[in-house]
Amino acid sequence: MTILPESTDQSDSYPQITDIGDSALMVLLGEGVSPLTNSVVHTMVREIQELGWPGIREVVPVYSSFVVHYDPLILSPSALTTLIQNIHGSVSSENTAADRRVILPTIYGGDFGPDLHSVGELTGCSVEEIVNIHSGTDYLVYALGFSPGFPYLGDLDQRLHCPRLDSPRVEVPAGSVAIAETQTGVYPVPSPGGWRLIGRTPVSLFDPLQDAPALLKPGDRLRFMPIESEDDYREIENKCNTGEYEAEVIYL
């Protein structure tokens, strides 16, 4: 049930605001996945959250859309729709630059990245090339979702594109750094998974007992930093376990 009529003019077609049942609205800001649209998503979500309207329960951003959960006994969907349209009209469509870069030390290959060699065979890249390409760029955190703390990361280099595993692993260890198709990601908690594991970070991406349980925030830039030896990995891992390690965050 789309509330707004479809427009033939592309620039006027968004936001598309649609009911998800009687107590949530889906707000779609564009087709596909783009950093620009995603940046507008997060700007709008922040503005709605800061308004703190009674009746707005929660606002959940994803790639090019967000969901506003509301209490229909307190807030009418038409009032909420007007609010969203007004905010959309007032936000700049310019890409707001990320304000944080989070560095994740990562050990590639061996027992930590059991699929590194198969990725090499599938892509024709050497192990060194894979590590250099994968760790040589910043990844945009489009959103967190799927499981606690799991980052949806943007835009894996085309040279590393390869299919998912034929049969998914029953359990992927926490911290596993993986790639599949056009994506790369990190598993914050142990879970089943069909992506190819190329490495592992000892840094915890999700701790339910922290005030901010997820290390990453939407809009962050994430950079993988190769760890040279297993000894170095164990040293960081020990510091993580005793709470001495603090993830490196660079404010841009």
Next chain:
Amino acid sequence: MIRFIQPGTFTTIQDLSRAGFQSSGVPECGAVDKFSMKCANLLVGNLESEPVLEITLFGPQIAFENPAVVAVTGANLLPMLDGETVENWSSFAVPAGGILSFGGPVTGARSYLSLRGGIHSSSVAKVMGSYSTYVPGGFGGFDGRPLKAGDELEIRERNLNEFKHKAFSSHPQFSENALLRVILGPQDHLFTEDSISVMGDSDYQVSVDSDRMGIRLEGTPLAHLNSPDVVSDGTAFGTIQVPGSGLPIILSADRGTTGGYPKIATVISADHSKLGQLLPGNTVRFNVVTREMALKALREQERTLDSLRDVPTVSSIVKVAEERIDVVDEAGEMYPFNAAGNRFNASVRHNDHVENFEINIED
């Protein structure tokens, strides 16, 4: 203190929800049947939001060390006190040494056990603002897991003498054939027209693979117009997503916060209670309704709960504007109202919970 002699099939601590962390990928959690859960708390004079025990299918056997007042609501799992059947949807006193047990499921899937005074915070963990147990993540509630034999919970002290026996006479009846009202969308346009009518005209069976994450259905597959994939987006309680198989999945309390399958429709809030009570093999039928009908049904449901609530009386209306009025209660406290036409919805904070009601203004 209470001690679990037997834990039952799947007994967890749940409150209303873990709101506010979906943007970190943390599921909403909370009781699947919130209507029955709130009812259980109101019957013993607790806040509606107090954590309770969510009991699935075969219930636990619980020994009470001290006298307590409890209520059991939701599914009829044959609650018994010292071997004698006790009434479902009512509160009752348990003597010191009393043993509460359950005979097995008669109707519905989940029962809610509230304890007057609530569970002591030394026994349960509040994580990200909620006591709800999220078992896949291992956090919240009792050690982040379902209860086991030997587990003990402390109950908060509360004067039990003040307590009056209460029963909820207008409680819902849960049927093996559930009629679920839905609002189409957000992605009904990604399905064939046929599929929309098939969804409204077919019986679906609840699969054994159903749990707190979602209810999987078996029956006539629904056809996508194009690909069964969409760019991952947000989900809501009751959203019906349809993966490549064409078989619908109704998303529930522990659902993933995002999903990449088209969502054909969403079950209305007033029928969420029924979702929590579906058993494998039950039949589900969908009925498409409007948003207005959904809101009317929700208000009616709230009104049935009002019979158990202590709703403050409005003493005067102090300001009327086009979109808003403010009212003052007997204690002189002012509350803002939001308007829709000449009908006003009020949300009145009462201690730390919010009561909702509506007023009609006549000229």
